[in-house]
Amino acid sequence: MPELPDVEGFRRVLTRHAAGKRITEVTTLDAGVLRGVTGRRLRDTLTGRRFGEPRRLGKWLIAPVVDRPETVVLHFGMTGSLRWETGDRERHDRVIFAFDDGELRYRDMRKLQGLRLAADDAELDRLLADTGPDALAVGQDRFRELLGRRRQLKPLLTDQSVLGGLGNLLVDEILWRARLNPHTPAADLDRAAADALYREMRAVLRAAVQAERVPPRKSWLTGRRDEPSGSCPRCGATLEHGRAGGRGTVWCPRCQPG
DNA sequence: CGGCGTGTTCAGAA
DNA sequence: CTTCTGAACACGCC
Numbered sequence A: 001m002p003e004l005p006d007v008e009g010f011r012r013v014l015t016r017h018a019a020g021k022r023i024t025e026v027t028t029l030d031a032g033v034l035r036g037v038t039g040r041r042l043r044d045t046l047t048g049r050r051f052g053e054p055r056r057l058g059k060w061l062i063a064p065v066v067d068r069p070e071t072v073v074l075h076f077g078m079t080g081s082l083r084w085e086t087g088d089r090e091r092h093d094r095v096i097f098a099f100d101d102g103e104l105r106y107r108d109m110r111k112l113q114g115l116r117l118a119a120d121d122a123e124l125d126r127l128l129a130d131t132g133p134d135a136l137a138v139g140q141d142r143f144r145e146l147l148g149r150r151r152q153l154k155p156l157l158t159d160q161s162v163l164g165g166l167g168n169l170l171v172d173e174i175l176w177r178a179r180l181n182p183h184t185p186a187a188d189l190d191r192a193a194a195d196a197l198y199r200e201m202r203a204v205l206r207a208a209v210q211a212e213r214v215p216p217r218k219s220w221l222t223g224r225r226d227e228p229s230g231s232c233p234r235c236g237a238t239l240e241h242g243r244a245g246g247r248g249t250v251w252c253p254r255c256q257p258g
Numbered sequence B: 001c002g003g004c005g006t007g008t009t010c011a012g013a014a
Numbered sequence C: 001c002t003t004c005t006g007a008a009c010a011c012g013c014c
Helices: A004-018 A039-046 A121-128 A140-146 A153-158 A168-177 A191-211
Strands: A025-028 A055-057 A060-064 A071-075 A080-085 A093-099 A102-108 A115-118 A240-244 A247-251
Touching: A004 A055, A004 A060, A004 A080, A004 A093, A004 A102, A004 A191, A025 A039, A039 A115, A060 A121, A071 A080, A071 A121, A115 A121, A140 A191, A153 A168, A153 A247, A168 A191, A168 A247
Parallel strands: none
Antiparallel strands: A025 A093, A055 A060, A060 A071, A071 A115, A080 A102, A093 A102, A240 A247
């Protein structure tokens, strides 16, 4: 699931329910999601303290700890999520942050990513150094510069070191709306096409962030991609299923000619 | 049993 | 150096 809009949703969960409240207990149910930190150190650092206002860079969720140099950094891989709950825990809950009035739960089935604890701002900066500008914060001029390479649009836009936040589904959706073929070399776009791509990226992200996910609506390409011979919501042509940059890719052969 | 996946990383090749 | 491919990680579902 998690692409930029999902992580933005997790950020809101943390802000709304947990930030500023005293952490009463930290329980690691599966240390397989801990990256470079032990359950004990996580617990010792956080117990009795509070999360500050969390921020997001691309698909990273960054949660500072009030009056401490450490920062909790979360990545959700392909199946992770962050929940505020009070009921029974579920099988894939891996780390629990307990508060007086509920629990913040890091849940992740596949454990492809996990939680880190940056010791200080320098370590945090190193951790985030490989991530490009956030897809929702990048300006139009900077975005246009990013496109000045021969690389295909699909793998370029999903590359987190180029642009942070876009994943497989979002990029297919954005390229479909911009009527651009996923295999087109980015440098082939003229200025007008690049600016149009930027506008569609903003529009898709705005709608998805509002929904806190990539909307599986029928009017979106995303709503059709699972149907083997799904049709383009715009022109009705049978959608093409292939690969670009090694990832499953869906596009409309009529709207997005190669 | 084999294949696949809304993610990242690394090795190796062109 | 840039770009691309395939494999690996871990788990559930077809």
